Amino acid sequence: QVQLVQSGAEVKKPGSSVKVSCKASGGTFSSYAISWVRQAPGQGLEWMGRIIPILGIANYAQKFQGRVTITADKSTSTAYMELSSLRSEDTAVYYCARDLSELELRAFDIWGQGTMVTVSS
Amino acid sequence: QSALTQPASVSGSPGQSITISCTGTSSDVGSYNLVSWYQQHPGKAPKLMIYEVSKRPSGVSNRFSGSKSGNTASLTISGLQAEDEADYYCCSYAGSSTFWVFGGGTKLTVL
Numbered sequence: 085q086v087q088l089v090q091s092g093a094e095v096k097k098p099g100s101s102v103k104v105s106c107k108a109s110g111g112t113f114s115s116y117a118i119s120w121v122r123q124a125p126g127q128g129l130e131w132m133g134r135i136i137p138i139l140g141i142a143n144y145a146q147k148f149q150g151r152v153t154i155t156a157d158k159s160t161s162t163a164y165m166e167l168s169s170l171r172s173e174d175t176a177v178y179y180c181a182r183d184l185s186e187l188e189l190r191a192f193d194i195w196g197q198g199t200m201v202t203v204s205s
Numbered sequence: 206q207s208a209l210t211q212p213a214s215v216s217g218s219p220g221q222s223i224t225i226s227c228t229g230t231s232s233d234v235g236s237y238n239l240v241s242w243y244q245q246h247p248g249k250a251p252k253l254m255i256y257e258v259s260k261r262p263s264g265v266s267n268r269f270s271g272s273k274s275g276n277t278a279s280l281t282i283s284g285l286q287a288e289d290e291a292d293y294y295c296c297s298y299a300g301s302s303t304f305w306v307f308g309g310g311t312k313l314t315v316l
Contacts, residue, residue, distance in 0.1 A: 128207055179251070184253070195251055
């Protein structure tokens with residue numbers, strides 16, 4: 085069974101960048117889209133963007149365009165999400181989530197454990 | 206403000222049924238049968254409960270069911286159990302420019 089294991093918690097200064105990793109183990113990686121979803125404290129889920137590793141194509145939510153970069157390393161089955169120009173409102177738990185089917189939009193069936201990113205001066 | 210509208214909270218007694226609504230627009234819920242529902246317990250990652258409006262992943266209880274009418278999708282939980290108490294989020298595909306939008310979440314309390 086595929087598992088997504090994310091990197092550990094981060095504390096960042098306003099204006100800096102953070103890069104969170106999401107490593108897949110136990111199954112196919114490259115042909116499944118990986119999305120990044122964040123959740124601010126006490127708030128709902130927010131989709132940030134996705135990547136299909138085998139195609140190297142990333143799509144971003146308009147809100148994060150220009151500030152987020154999602155990449156993937158097929159050789160290590162790891163996806164990355166880098167968010168720049170951090171502000172306090174970016175304080176959240178960041179999740180990676182894998183699509184239910186290969187190369188097909190359906191839903192997110194496997195989630196990472198989440199990475200807490202705190203932005204504070 | 207979330208793209209999809211859900212009630213902030215719902216409640217029910219053990220054994221009862223509840224329904225959570227998820228209202229979108231003709232650009233998302235109304236246009237695609239790609240509505241999914243996620244259950245999230247405190248401090249945990251979301252779990253897929255329903256996909257493509259009404260399909261259940263393997264291992265999800267048949268007490269959970271989904272439907273859609275127009276721009277509104279619904280999640281129904283029958284035979285409420287204490288472990289169903291959690292937050293529930295709907296999600297819909299919204300086209301190739303926006304991709305995925307979530308609802309604001311509904312807190313289910315089992316009385």
